[in-house]
Amino acid sequence: MAKTKVPQIEEQTGETQQAEEQQAEGIAQAEEQQPAETAQADESTQAVTEAVDETDGKEKSASFFKTRIKEPLRDFFHTVRMFFPESEPKYKEAKYTRAELRERFKKRLEHMTPKEQRKLKIQRALSWAWPVCRAVIIAGLCFIILYPLIFMLSTAFRTRADMTDPTVLWIPRHFTLQNVFDAARTMEYWPTFRNTVIINIGCSIIQVFACAMTGYGFARFNFKGKAILFFIVVLQILVPAQVIKIPQFKFFRYFDPFGLATLIGGEPINFINSPVTMYLPAVLGNGIRAGLFIFLFRQSFRGLPKELEDAAYLDGCSPFKTFLTVMAPNTSSTFLTVFLFSIVWYWNDYYVTSTFFTNFGIMALKLKNLDAAITKVVFGNTTVPPRDLVVWLEAGSLIGILPILVLYIGLQRYFTEGISRSGLTGM
Numbered sequence: 455m456a457k458t459k460v461p462q463i464e465e466q467t468g469e470t471q472q473a474e475e476q477q478a479e480g481i482a483q484a485e486e487q488q489p490a491e492t493a494q495a496d497e498s499t500q501a502v503t504e505a506v507d508e509t510d511g512k513e514k515s516a517s518f519f520k521t522r523i524k525e526p527l528r529d530f531f532h533t534v535r536m537f538f539p540e541s542e543p544k545y546k547e548a549k550y551t552r553a554e555l556r557e558r559f560k561k562r563l564e565h566m567t568p569k570e571q572r573k574l575k576i577q578r579a580l581s582w583a584w585p586v587c588r589a590v591i592i593a594g595l596c597f598i599i600l601y602p603l604i605f606m607l608s609t610a611f612r613t614r615a616d617m618t619d620p621t622v623l624w625i626p627r628h629f630t631l632q633n634v635f636d637a638a639r640t641m642e643y644w645p646t647f648r649n650t651v652i653i654n655i656g657c658s659i660i661q662v663f664a665c666a667m668t669g670y671g672f673a674r675f676n677f678k679g680k681a682i683l684f685f686i687v688v689l690q691i692l693v694p695a696q697v698i699k700i701p702q703f704k705f706f707r708y709f710d711p712f713g714l715a716t717l718i719g720g721e722p723i724n725f726i727n728s729p730v731t732m733y734l735p736a737v738l739g740n741g742i743r744a745g746l747f748i749f750l751f752r753q754s755f756r757g758l759p760k761e762l763e764d765a766a767y768l769d770g771c772s773p774f775k776t777f778l779t780v781m782a783p784n785t786s787s788t789f790l791t792v793f794l795f796s797i798v799w800y801w802n803d804y805y806v807t808s809t810f811f812t813n814f815g816i817m818a819l820k821l822k823n824l825d826a827a828i829t830k831v832v833f834g835n836t837t838v839p840p841r842d843l844v845v846w847l848e849a850g851s852l853i854g855i856l857p858i859l860v861l862y863i864g865l866q867r868y869f870t871e872g873i874s875r876s877g878l879t880g881m
Contacts, residue, residue, distance in 0.1 A: 559578075562574070604624070606851055606852050608624045608625070610851075611626055611629050611849075612627075612630070612845050613626070613845070616628055616845075617844055618842075633846050633848075634852070634853060636828070636831075636846055636849070637850035637853060640828055640831045640846075641817075641821075641827070641853075642820075645815055646817055647817065647857070649815045649816060650816055654801055657732050657796070658736075659793070660736040661736040661744060661796050662747070662793050664741075664744075665739055665747040666751045666777075666792075667777065668739050669747075669748045669750070669752040670751065670755050670777050670781060672687070672752045673752045673755035673756045675773075687745050690740070690745025690748075691743075696805075703810070706725040706726060706731045707722075707724055707725070707726055709722055709723040727810070727811055728810075732800075732807075742796070743796070747795070750791070750792055754788040755785065758781065758784055762780050763776055765780075790865065794861070794865060797858070798858055801817060801857075802818060802858075804818035804819055804822050807819060821850060821854050824850045828843055
């Protein structure tokens with residue numbers, strides 16, 4: 455028994471030592487593999503970090519490109535497109551030669567009755583004639599409107615000798631600016647310009663506001679005598695200024711409301727040669743062409759929805775505040791149109807101003823008497839043929855209308871928009 459147990463113990467001891475050796479070898483192999491796995495994990499972590507950093511960089515660059523370059527460019531081109539609206543897409547039609555069109559027309563006639571054929575031939579003749587007539591009418595109107603301006607530009611910069619030279623038609627042979635300087639000196643241009651601007655701008659602003667309030671009253675409110683008062687407004691458009699010239703002159707020459715001026719000062723007030731003669735009618739809605747302006751405002755306010763005023767009244771606005779904060783901003787184009795009309799008519803008017811002013815420098819009055827002034831200032835009251843004065847007259851007319859031309863060119867888009875939205879188009 456003792457001999458059999460010894461080999462068994464020895465075998466168990468050998469197996470235990472073998473297991474310990476295998477375990478030690480496994481631990482050694484694990485220790486050897488651990489640095490490699492750690493290095494591999496570090497490499498993969500570094501790669502992921504680099505990828506994340508690269509992605510963040512791309513996102514930052516994309517965000518920078520979007521916020522600093524792409525969006526500003528998009529906003530810029532969007533603003534540019536607002537001034538150049540895109541036209542509606544047109545479908546391309548098949549193009550035919552003249553011979554093909556004639557053949558198609560003949561085939562179409564074969565399937566029609568004689569009455570239908572005559573009608574179609576007339577329609578075709580009219581379709582060909584109308585574009586020609588339209589082009590002739592437009593060319594004629596452009597010539598009538600532009601010819602005086604072209605002649606003015608051509609003549610204002612000529613010398614006196616070019617006017618008597620039959621070979622000079624449109625382009626001056628001797629270009630000069632002396633005509634412009636002489637005309638400006640004769641007209642006393644800058645003091646005259648200042649006086650005209652004071653009269654024009656002040657009267658235009660006052661008249662626009664007065665006519666706008668009057669037109670708003672006719673458009674939105676019902677009161678007794680409304681029809682009669684509007685008939686008087688229409689009479690302002692129809693009755694010429696010459697009819698009321700003498701009564702107006704006597705009114706301002708002997709200004710005595712209710713006898714108060716005579717009672718206080720002993721005699722009536724004389725407003726001749728005073729800007730009051732232009733400002734007072736503008737304040738009372740009776741300035742130059744005021745009837746037309748009231749009609750334009752009435753038509754413009756009638757085209758606005760009534761709900762705008764109802765909403766303003768619910769918010770506690772008075773009628774006057776509703777007019778200022780709601781109605782006036784929605785008719786800004788009409789305000790601008792009336793303002794431009796008023797400036798132009800006040801600037802060009804010499805009939806009304808010559809009635810009330812005799813020694814007050816206004817541009818229209820200076821142009822009216824420019825020939826006599828040129829003869830006196832430039833030629834020393836010597837006799838000058840009328841043809842020789844043309845170059846100075848055209849130079850004076852050019853510098854006289856130049857401010858209005860500049861104003862119109864700068865505000866042309868708003869002017870045409872106001873015309874299209876005002877009562878002139880039946881709004």
